[in-house]
Amino acid sequence: MKVLILEDVIEHQVRLERILDEISKESNIPISYKTTGKVREFEEYIENDEVNQLYFLDIDIHGIEKKGFEVAQLIRHYNPYAIIVFITSRSEFATLTYKYQVSALDFVDKDINDEMFKKRIEQNIFYTKSMLLENEDVVDYFDYNYKGNDLKIPYHDILYIETTGVSHKLRIIGKNFAKEFYGTMTDIQEKDKHTQRFYSPHKSFLVNI
Known part of the structure; x- marks a missing residue:
């Protein structure tokens, strides 16, 4: 805790x-x-x-x-x-x-x-x-770790993930919040291969499906 x-x-x-x-x-x-x-x-x-x-x-x-x-x-x-x-x-x-x-x-x-x-x-x-x-x-969580930085958010509250223009920094947009965190789109997609919770309509976006 x-x-x-x-x-x-x-x-x-x-x-x-x-x-x-x-x-x-x-x-x-x-x-x-x-x-x-x-x-x-x-x-x-x-x-x-x-x-x-x-x-x-x-x-x-x-x-x-x-x-x-x-x-x-x-x-x-x-x-x-x-x-x-x-x-x-x-x-x-x-x-x-x-x-x-x-x-x-x-x-x-x-x-x-x-x-x-x-x-x-x-x-x-x-x-x-x-x-x-x-x-x-x-609850099913998006549980993500990138170089020692942890992020844990229920999938049902995530709308999409977008790039920020800053290298290795992303922004997650939820129903009631917006949160910047460290990571890459490529890394998230690689870790999402088995669960396939995200769809990428553009290289700058991952949409929670």
């Missing part, structure tokens, strides 16, 4: 990372995470990595109120299947998740004790794992 964390306070970063390590060890769930307190760095992770399944976000970042909601909207743009959890001391903002249309799974209060905090994080981890297992059973 891949987790991405946006938190600008070191103390809270360390707390969440420690608890994730404990849950991973106790539950035998492999969890890899990246943590940053820099919004731009976090946004670059989002734009370049499609396979994060769970996002933990603070809401107020470096004094910018509700910045976490804006970041959540960006996550939804690039990864409509992501699970988002807000971790904040601003519990009064819970109802704003509907206003920003980010469909957050949970809203965890930073001020609760460690035992309760861990229980809430654990619930979110278990839910994410169950969703991953469920989706693997019923």
Whole structure:
């Protein structure tokens, strides 16, 4: 399970990372995470990595109120299947998740004790794992790797793939998103020989059939 964390306070970063390590060890769930307190760095992770399944976000970042909601909207743009959890001391903002249309799974209060905090994080981890297992059973994915860059999107949400004009960089157009990723048309067609999910009406396009 891949987790991405946006938190600008070191103390809270360390707390969440420690608890994730404990849950991973106790539950035998492999969890890899990246943590940053820099919004731009976090946004670059989002734009370049499609396979994060769970996002933990603070809401107020470096004094910018509700910045976490804006970041959540960006996550939804690039990864409509992501699970988002807000971790904040601003519990009064819970109802704003509907206003920003980010469909957050949970809203965890930073001020609760460690035992309760861990229980809430654990619930979110278990839910994410169950969703991953469920989706693997019923959803057919376009699972593509190019030179260490992973992309995993359900076929039923893909419309087509196009070139971008930049060498080895493509753009996938979906029902609710557009995503640039590294790869080549030739490489995708070669890997698609057996499944034949794509048709090429032009050398610059692959259409999901």
